[in-house]
Amino acid sequence: MRTGSRPTDLIGQTDLLRINSLSQLTGCDIFLKCEFQNPGGSIKDRAALQMVQDAVSSGALERGMTIVEGTAGNTGIGLALVAKSLGFNMLAVMPNDQAPEKERMIALHGAELRTVNPVPFRDENHFYHTARKMAEQRSDFWWANQFENTSNARAHELQTGPEIWEQTKGAIDILVSVAGTGGTIAGNSRFLKQQKSDLQVWLTDPDGSGLYSYLRNGEFVAAAGGSMTEGIGIMRLVENFKQAKVDAAVNLPDQDLLALSRYVRDRDGIVLGSSSALNVAGALCAAAQSGPGKTIVTFACDLGERSSSKLYNPEYLRNRGLSMALEPITELFARYKDAGDSIWWNG
Numbered sequence: 370m371r372t373g374s375r376p377t378d379l380i381g382q383t384d385l386l387r388i389n390s391l392s393q394l395t396g397c398d399i400f401l402k403c404e405f406q407n408p409g410g411s412i413k414d415r416a417a418l419q420m421v422q423d424a425v426s427s428g429a430l431e432r433g434m435t436i437v438e439g440t441a442g443n444t445g446i447g448l449a450l451v452a453k454s455l456g457f458n459m460l461a462v463m464p465n466d467q468a469p470e471k472e473r474m475i476a477l478h479g480a481e482l483r484t485v486n487p488v489p490f491r492d493e494n495h496f497y498h499t500a501r502k503m504a505e506q507r508s509d510f511w512w513a514n515q516f517e518n519t520s521n522a523r524a525h526e527l528q529t530g531p532e533i534w535e536q537t538k539g540a541i542d543i544l545v546s547v548a549g550t551g552g553t554i555a556g557n558s559r560f561l562k563q564q565k566s567d568l569q570v571w572l573t574d575p576d577g578s579g580l581y582s583y584l585r586n587g588e589f590v591a592a593a594g595g596s597m598t599e600g601i602g603i604m605r606l607v608e609n610f611k612q613a614k615v616d617a618a619v620n621l622p623d624q625d626l627l628a629l630s631r632y633v634r635d636r637d638g639i640v641l642g643s644s645s646a647l648n649v650a651g652a653l654c655a656a657a658q659s660g661p662g663k664t665i666v667t668f669a670c671d672l673g674e675r676s677s678s679k680l681y682n683p684e685y686l687r688n689r690g691l692s693m694a695l696e697p698i699t700e701l702f703a704r705y706k707d708a709g710d711s712i713w714w715n716g
């Protein structure tokens with residue numbers, strides 16, 4: 370239990386929760402780091418706070434200035450919360466195809482929100498370039514730049530990784546993570562591998578992302594189709610992801626997230642957001658490949674409620690061509706045991 374004087378005092382120190390159903394199924398201990406417990410409801414609160422603290426320390430960000438960021442939503446919520454808590458204004462630029470739940474939260478936190486059409490990164494109207502250009506126009510604007518600003522990964526190297534190490538008493542064997550900026554997988558893998566060099570780090574990548582292909586072939590080729598997941602998957606190499614120490618990677622389809630999210634909800638009472646469901650699918654795959662006896666940690670990156678209009682919306686799922694006839698978990702697990710060829714191993 371903590372007592373804080375500002376919401377930022379409550380960022381981090383999240384609980385670790387064992388997923389009993391999947392642990393029993395696999396013979397591994399599968400844990401979720403409950404990042405939805407952060408005051409902004411996601412793991413991105415950590416990156417937001419570290420980026421702001423480091424910018425204040427370096428003198429780049431001064432009281433009364435406006436923080437500008439291009440975001441899929443969660444970083445915008447985290448930065449809005451940090452901004453208002455520490456005496457800054459916040460302007461978020463977001464593509465207009467993200468869950469309305471996140472737009473609402475940014476506005477609720479008193480930030481200014483600019484939405485733009487979703488376009489490829491090479492288009493100057495991409496949310497990333499829009500935020501950068503807005504920040505360049507005014508000396509009282511500061512661009513957080515979560516993709517290239519490695520204070521993002523530092524948050525996890527300094528805080529999240531040490532928390533996991535302490536919570537598992539050093540027993541962690543495998544860390545599984547999705548990646549958007551790569552801050553989470555980079556910071557945690559750097560810290561945890563320093564403690565235990567044979568720790569395995571797995572990346573789980575959604576359809577539409579090129580990270581898996583980059584690791585496998587050195588080229589960013591999008592895995593076929595698209596994904597309903599938000600805030601993850603990317604088609605370029607950014608500074609935060611560059612710092613990640615990854616041993617294995619797997620690309621998993623959205624259809625698997627439906628089966629897993631319902632199974633974990635109905636057996637364990639845990640409502641996963643879509644990127645968290647992908648993390649849990651990755652953890653199941655890692656357990657299938659490693660065999661029993663391992664301690665596996667992954668992240669519940671945000672509140673499951675932020676995926677209510679997509680992952681938990683039957684009409685949306687039908688329109689995406691996803692089937693509500695869910696694969697039984699034992700079949701999914703058996704399929705992951707046979708997935709050896711589709712897994713990329715480092716070296």
Ligand SMILES: Cc1ncc(COP(=O)(O)O)c(C=O)c1O
Pocket residue numbers: 411413441442443444547548549550551552553554599600601642644645670671
């Ligand atoms: C829901 C969600 N999950 C995962 C991530 C990925 O985290 P990272 O940027 O540290 O790779 C994000 C990033 O915005 C996110 O919003």
